Amino acid sequence: MSDRFRLTLAQLNPTLGDIAGNAAKARAAWTTAKAEGADMVALPEMFLSGYQTQDLVWRPAFQADLRDALEALAQDCADGPALGIGAPLVERGALFNCWAVLSGGKVAATIRKHHLPNSSVFDEKRLFSSGEISGPYRVGPIRIGSPICEDAWLEDVAEAQAESGAEMLLVPNGSPYARGRYDTRMTHMVARMVETGLPLVYLNLVGGQDDQVFDGASFVLNPGGKLALQLPAHEEAIATLNFTQTTEGWRAQVGTRAHLPDAWEQDYQAMVVGLRDYLRKSGFNKVVLGLSGGIDSALVAVIAADAIGPQNVHCVMLPSEYTSPHSLEDASDLAQRVGCKLDEISIEAPRTAIEAALAPLFTGLAPDVTEENIQSRLRGTLLMALSNKSGALLLSTGNKSELAVGYATIYGDMNGGYNPIKDLYKTRVFDTCRWRNANHRDWMAGPEGEIIPTRIIDKPPSAELRADQRDDDSLPPYPELDAILEGLMEHDLSVADLVAQGHDRATVKRVEHLVYISEWKRHQAAPGPRLTMRALWLDRRYPLVNRWRDTR
């Protein structure tokens, strides 16, 4: 028996539902692996279907297409390395999250996921049956145990596989990005490696799917805790490495260690990749957005330019009588620095027409937020018309602080198909702009340098929907608002906890109330990339009708 095992890791980006396209990517990776003399090529969890499938996975025709594609892939890849690939599979009438090992023209082994994650963005107990813990399978000279993602976050699956003869652990993952995730994953994987004494391969998906961004960053650990290989974050990568039989067991050859980005870069790249993949995978290649001269739309324009190139980003300034000269200048300055097209459409004429149409019914009623919202809705209507005509997707620009308290106009500035900064609190919007001005990377399609004018970053935020309006007329200053929101929404703190931290009780109560009464608005909001463990969609599922308030 050989004392060498050669493994190709394919950290690739599938498209959900594109079974033929995903199978073609797997075949291409297998061809590379074969040319490199590998014994096996591995693809991540649920690669054949794409991840997460949600309820699509229940459709019998979808399941049948996947089974057919898997069998065809096995036949195509009969003569060469074994191929491990994730797919949902029906076995004896039950649906499992599986990892299939194809070899010799057939499905040689099927591993069924045992621990089904059911918190945060995962609902796998609803979708799948739990498989019995699978034992190791043999590929050439080695017996491999494959806990599937969540299976490796607990002890028992890897432990059982090691006890029944596994000589290495190969863990296929579909682990979506959230801040701090690298450390969490590494802690779990080091624990499995230490408990079993086996080398461990962690192979993750890459790419955006709806709100989730799978960030790759796959790695290989040797017993003793040594990192043998680190693949890059957020990029496709294929790497082949040798494992050698030693007196102490199998050990991975030490290979390249990609540099992992810091926390600011991770978030920024997740927003860029999330937007880029949402557009590409949904069939769009350009976007349109309202550029106000304020910081939120400035950052969204820059993220879009980095994702799909400035030439594909159409910015539109839609001034009213309340738009200040500096907003016009700042929008124009930003568009020039980024290299995007900027058009201007005044909303004054349609505003006058709408107010005249409503005047008979509004006689004797003082102007209020109604008239402010008309401006926002006119912008939304005009921007959607541009989207319809040009085929560019409209981006919405509300940050997490605004969305959390409902400080946005439904069917107005909330119009849009995707919102790149949905999970970024306003205080982080400022810091992200400063970070982007100071940093440029190869994967950014926009220009380098100070592309967000400092005046946009430094001026007090204003919606400019009435004369001399400022956000802090209606909301606590953003540092205070964000600290309260983080407590309430990210950490489930009580009102009393926040008061004990030094916040004013009346302010906390007001913010709590605004969060609860705007749940319905978020329910109708555009999706955006998840950056935290409490993003505003699947991570946070609150009732729309809710009279409960924290009175302690």
Ligand SMILES: Nc1ncnc2c1ncn2[C@@H]1O[C@H](COP(=O)(O)OP(=O)(O)OC[C@H]2O[C@@H]([n+]3cccc(C(=O)O)c3)[C@H](O)[C@@H]2O)[C@@H](O)[C@H]1O
């Ligand atoms: N529970 C519920 N379920 C379903 N629908 C509900 C509802 N509660 C209110 N509604 C509906 O929603 C309406 C109120 O919501 P909405 O029309 O959005 O209006 P509203 O939330 O009252 O006002 C928009 C807020 O966004 C702020 N803002 C900030 C920054 C930028 C912009 C901008 O637009 O550029 C706006 C603006 O200053 C104002 O405070 C009600 O008239 C009612 O029709």
Ligand SMILES: Nc1ncnc2c1ncn2[C@@H]1O[C@H](COP(=O)(O)OP(=O)(O)OP(=O)(O)O)[C@@H](O)[C@H]1O
């Ligand atoms: N004059 C305008 N021209 C074009 N779009 C606008 C205009 N005013 C508002 N919008 C759109 O509505 C969104 C919400 O406006 P808002 O004023 O809250 O955001 P902002 O100007 O980007 O940032 P800030 O919150 O710092 O003012 C903007 O991001 C922009 O997309």
Ligand SMILES: NC(=O)CC[C@H](N)C(=O)O
């Ligand atoms: N696909 C999974 O099982 C993912 C769950 C896992 N705990 C993670 O987030 O990485």
